[in-house]
Amino acid sequence: MLNPDSVGRTFHGAEEVTVTQSQINDFCAVLSENDTTVAPPTFSIRITLEQSQEILSNPEIGLDWTRVVHGDQRFEIKRPIVANDCLKCSSTIESYKVSDGNEFVVIRSDLHAADQLVVSTWSTLVVRG
């Protein structure tokens, strides 16, 4: 079970992540997207998922990552990600509820380039009971 004290807490990623053109090219290639000047709308998940996994694996938070399935996903894109962006991630556990023995955790992750918000994402993770 998730530690209820975790709800509302914001965790900051340890370091900046620099996006490379080759990462954008590779992501586009899987989708047969020819325009590689900006990252596709869901590209940021490769940064936020890793960061939120790291946060949620913290034993103090108490989430059993092996039983997690992805429920919902939302992106608010202030501007597209481009090569050489240095992005810093912060994640907040926005809400938590238990329903029918399953846990529902909503994690908001913000990516900033310097002081500019680039993208906000919300992931609902379902921990199967």
Place this chain on the structure above:
Amino acid sequence: MTTVGTALDEKVFYLDRAMLKAYADVSGDQNPIHQNEEFAKAVGLPNVIAHGMLTMALVGKYVTDFAGGSEQVKEFSGRFMKPVVVPVDQKVDLTVSGNIVAVDGNQITLELSATSAGVKVFAMSQAVIIK
């Protein structure tokens, strides 16, 4: 036509194990349920399943194709309803459809959904684009 109620042309994407491996590599999500049949079945899945975020990325491609580029997409959301099951040596479909639910100046809201093998896999999905 960009008027409310307009249905967009349906598009079919095809997924196979090679695409799942490629997506694992570009996304960093190397969970074995997306690559290893034995592992997937051991945890109660019917077979290897696609990453939910690969499904969403392909629906995103449908959106950006309509919008005229990735930079036109302002919001994108959806719910993973059922897994996309990808048996070995097969290509499975991801059939995406959408329609226009709101128009405000140059801002268009799309409602989207996707099926695979006739099963609804992605729904309650909206995208806000500038066109």
